Amino acid sequence: MKIPFIKPFLGEEEIEAVTNVLRSGKIHGDGPIGKKVESKLRYLFGSKHALLTTSGTHALEMSLMALGIMSGDEIILPSFTFASTANAIMLQGAKPVFAEIELGTLNIDPIDIKKKITKKTRAIIPVHYAGVGCKMDDIMALAKKNNIFVVEDAAQAVCARYKGRYLGTIGDIGCYSFHETKNITCGEGGALMTDSDEIKERAEIIREKGTNRSAFLRGEVDKYTWIEKGSSYVNSDILSAVLNVQLDRxxxxxxxxxxxxxxxxxxxxxxxxxxxxxxxxxxxxxxxxxxxxxxxxxxxxxxxxxxxxxxxxxxxxxxxxxxxxxxxxxxxxxxxxxxxxxxxxxxxxxxxxxxxxxxxxxxxxxxxxxxxxxxxxxx
Ligand SMILES: Cc1ncc(COP(=O)(O)O)c(C=O)c1O
Missing domain, CATH: 3.90.1150.10 (Aspartate Aminotransferase, domain 1)
Known part of the structure; x- marks a missing residue:
């Protein structure tokens, strides 16, 4: 017998959805299907905003850019995580500070976070390993007391909850992954979840190469231009079509x-x-x-x-x-x-x-x- 480690759960509906987008000729990012998926994410998880991205990695990068993390800042995270969590910090010129995990859940230990908070700490990134929630009450209390942000790395935690609330919607920002290895997948993809209008506006600009293209597409400005530092984190409607079906399942x-x-x-x-x-x-x-x-x-x-x-x-x-x-x-x-x-x-x-x-x-x-x-x- 040969049993692979993972196998994405895809069927005819996903194939049909992709075929339909290809036939429509509208395959760019932030298109009608992407918007539908974002509204589904908001509805399903109870978050004010959801921005689809090209990967969970990019959702993390966009988060730290949107929070204005920069050189000299320290960010606390577990060492037992994917390189993406730390890369997002390094790419802003900030310093990752690794905290210990707990043996029972393999999640970051709030007692060690507390020990590692300094005047330079700007954020904590709890990683919900295996889709099991970190001690979010303790982490949010530490963040509030020290006036620092919480970015949940909920790459593995889509549809998991902590005290009834969906993981990825508790901190200032939550990041999901829809990579092939994840429960809900479109091959490569991610999402940034936030309740903050300010963070959402900044993230939207970063996602569109530092321009106000999203506002332009909504008819809020009559032309779009370069207004900030940014990158390209918009995922195509071809992939969003797969995600649209996967979220229903x-x-x-x-x-x-x-x-x-x-x-x-x-x-x-x-x-x-x-x-x-x-x-x-x-x-x-x-x-x-x-x-x-x-x-x-x-x-x-x-x-x-x-x-x-x-x-x-x-x-x-x-x-x-x-x-x-x-x-x-x-x-x-x-x-x-x-x-x-x-x-x-x-x-x-x-x-x-x-x-x-x-x-x-x-x-x-x-x-x-x-x-x-x-x-x-x-x-
Ligand atoms: C904890 C964690 N963070 C971030 C990522 C990155 O997600 P992606 O593969 O969508 O870039 C992963 C996944 O692979 C992960 O397991």
Missing amino acids: MKEITARRKKIYDYYNDSLKDLAERERIYLPEIPPECEHNGHIFYFRLRTEQERYHCMAELKNRGIGATFHYIPLHSSPYGRRRLGYKAEDLPITELVSKTLIRLPLYPQMTNKKMEYIVDNVRNVLGRL
Whole structure:
């Protein structure tokens, strides 16, 4: 049996939607379908504004530009994240300050954030790992007290909630990803969510090469011109058409993913009770979206053998983030050492992710669990 790690859940409706846009000849960005998708995002998640972007990476970059982050500013983020979170900071000439994560959820630890706030701190970027919410009440309270922004990296957290509120709509800005690997996808894409009119206006200008083209298209100005520093973050209506269908299927996709997640979790529970493996913690205030099912092993060697054995049996299990602080760039450019964040290092070395996609059959799920149990029994 061969089981890939991911498989996008796409069907005839997505194909038809793309064909229709191509036939219409209107394939530019910020077009009629893009606008429809933005209104769907606002409605679904309860955010005042939604701006579609070319990727989650670009939504993060646009966010920090819109907040006026610049050289000399410090931004706190976890090291256990994708390079994009830190790149967005570096591209503004600001300094990433890495905080430790919590072992249960692998999310940024507010106690460590507090220790790392200085006079130069301008923002915190909590990353909702695996679609499980960070401790947003604590993070928002710290931000308010210190007058700093919160940009949620909700790349993995579409349709997940914290205390009933959708992740990506709690901080000043939230960033979603619609990359092929994400629950809701259009191949490459993202969105910036905010309730602030000011941030939305700035982001809209940045997204359109630093011009007021969006206002022009709405008929608010009679010509458009260069008014700020900007870039090109508008995604084509071809991709928006895919997203438009995927968002209609969001509840179904999320439910299917959570069913698989629950099966893995229930089937491996006894191993966690005996501390043979460590399962993810889902805090009661969090409703996750089944984005990732992971567990941790006791040592790096065990993880190496487990992954290799599962691969031999056709199961596309994989590791995840290599910590940013101890990466070649993190060491050379920012002066970090691996031991600065021991929990992050431990997690990165011992974590394994199992295949998870909505159309996975029961037979494949059972095959995976049987083999995980079998492999662990031999280690
Ligand atoms: C935590 C996190 N942030 C940002 C990104 C970047 O998103 P994208 O691939 O859409 O640029 C990703 C995803 O791949 C991610 O996992």
